[in-house]
């Protein structure tokens with residue numbers, strides 16, 4: 001018990017003193033996950049909007065596929081990306097396996113379904129609500145889309161945050177495609193897994209605390225958005 | 235408004251509408267001319283809302299036509315507006331709701347504030363202008379919907395029970411407003427359930443029953459004694475309840 005407390009306090013001091021090794025891992029994690037979310041938004045927002053606002057053959061199947069992907073275990077996604085990027089795989093020539101790029105690709109695949117699904121639902125509901133007025137005003141389609149996206153911006157931000165949460169807290173996929181290489185592809189979650197196994201509880205705990213703080217930050221941000229919306233309602 | 239050629243008269247030809255396997259609007263033939271105030275009267279479920287929405291193009295008829303008298307260089311959709319029974323509010327401020335309508339019609343940004351403020355003041359929305367529209371009271375939302383439609387200076391304004399949820403002073407001021415809108419040359423086509431209001435506003439009355447227009451006449455003629463028995467019963471407050479039976483319009487009075 002005493003050992004645990006000691007480890008805990010050492011972990012806190014690592015965080016407070018901004019330990020170099022810790023910071024390196026934290027910043028790599030943030031950089032990868034932010035890039036992944038950024039790229040994912042470019043795919044997910046238009047895709048969600050198309051699914052919400054247009055009808056085309058295969059739309060329902062696409063919606064189902066996206067929902068399936070949303071519940072896919074990350075390790076499976078990792079395995080899939082691994083096979084694609086491995087030297088004998090179709091994209092093997094690019095030599096991306098065990099690089100940060102491979103990890104971003106895996107995270108994008110994890111984030112796109114969740115953001116797409118939320119985007120689709122939010123825009124579909126808002127469209128249902130607005131449709132009559134927009135048709136009455138004879139609004140051209142591109143201005144419909146901008147109005148819907150703009151008026152749904154708070155919900156869409158929350159979707160992006162949810163995507164970021166999934167990206168930064170995920171272990172399995174980035175472990176497989178990144179390889180958890182020190183200074184190169186070692187992120188918070190994979191480092192925690194490794195250090196815990198090695199018995200270095202201090203580092204594992206310190207990273208765990210940072211991860212917790214990130215999760216808290218995301219939720220506070222999301223909360224403040226909902227509060228802003230509520231305040232506007234008064 | 236006078237700059238543009240008129241989109242009126244509006245001719246409705248053999249208009250039919252079906253939904254859910256029911257024949258809801260039947261064989262409508264009528265004409266709406268410029269500058270008048272048309273009141274659609276009839277019991278609940280008569281098809282008044284459907285007819286307005288068909289005229290405005292929100293619904294596609296099963297057959298028949300809605301014909302606007304416009305040439306090639308004018309889009310009739312851009313010269314009409316509608317205030318629906320349950321108005322749609324954009325999730326923006328009341329002010330921004332009106333601004334949006336103007337921006338869609340391509341009104342210059344610099345001209346908008348004056349137009350918006352004038353119409354906000356005229357509809358008594360000054361106090362709530364910067365509140366989120368979706369949290370306004372029903373009556374305020376209805377006034378906002380009227381403001382948002384009126385600011386476009388449409389040639390034709392459709393209104394579905396525009397004063398249904400308003401208090402007496404607000405109702406009075408909306409009636410004044412409707413007269414004002416009409417005086418500017420806008421043709422008003424509206425529904426209401428208040429016969430007093432119909433008398434105060436209408437130049438012409440259309441009486442609907444079970445998806446058909448049973449009588450169309452000038453307000454004077456209608457209120458001094460309609461030709462149609464059902465219309466008379468309606469005026470007397472005796473046409474109260476009816477069951478839809480396929481293609482039979484006779485009711486027990």
Ligand SMILES: Nc1ncnc2c1ncn2[C@@H]1O[C@H](COP(=O)(O)OP(=O)(O)OP(=O)(O)O)[C@@H](O)[C@H]1O
Pocket residue numbers: 253254256258276277278279280281282283284285
């Ligand atoms: N999509 C639909 N499917 C089936 N029935 C419908 C549909 N839309 C309207 N109706 C029916 O058509 C009839 C006419 O509806 P409408 O809304 O035009 O009545 P109204 O004259 O406006 O009545 P109220 O005075 O109550 O507003 C009603 O009986 C209604 O139930």
Ligand SMILES: [Mg+2]
Pocket residue numbers: 282283284319394
């Ligand atoms: Mg109605």
